Amino acid sequence: MKENKYSYLSQEQMLEVCNLINPNTKWEFHQYLDNDGKGGDDCYEFLGKDESCIQFNIHQAEDDEIRCYLKGDWDNDEVPPEKFVLIDNYLDSQLSGPSTLLEKKADKDYGEKVEEWDEDHALDLVMNDMVKDLTEEDFKPNNTNPAKDAGCLFVFIFLIGIILFLN
Helix, strand or coil, X not given: CCCCCCCCCCHHHHHHHHHHHCCCCCEEEEEEXXXXXXXXXXXXEEEECCXXXXXXXXXXXXXXXXXXXXXXXXXXXXXXXHHHHHHHHHHHHHCCCCCCHHHHHHHHHHCCCCCCCCHHHHHHHHXXXXXXXXXXXXXXXXXXXXXXXXXXXXXXXXXXXXXXXHX
């Protein structure tokens, strides 16, 4: 089965591409078309409130992978040339990073959500886990080891500072 650069996008990501091409209208998913009845020529169609229509032909070659009819102009199906850089940058940002193309395909084909992690999210989880078991007793001074108490206080203040900084 042929694939192109739009083959791994979800409907939400295709909608974002529609917004890049024509941000001056409200876009919505219209229909999925199985043009050959075998799943080998699929098309996702989006309509704009201004009578625009964009079709993602996810099994077609590069010259026919996307058709773009802006504001009801059914004689011209080309994406405006100045939009290609925006689209390619968006696609690069969506199809790179922690998730591989294979994970993106699994997400699209099977409805599984591949959770993406970034450094801030991971740090938040670690910090929350570190402080969740602390009680009021943990912050009361004890006379057994003043150096340990000072160290704990420093760590606590440091953690609070990081949390405030991240928010």
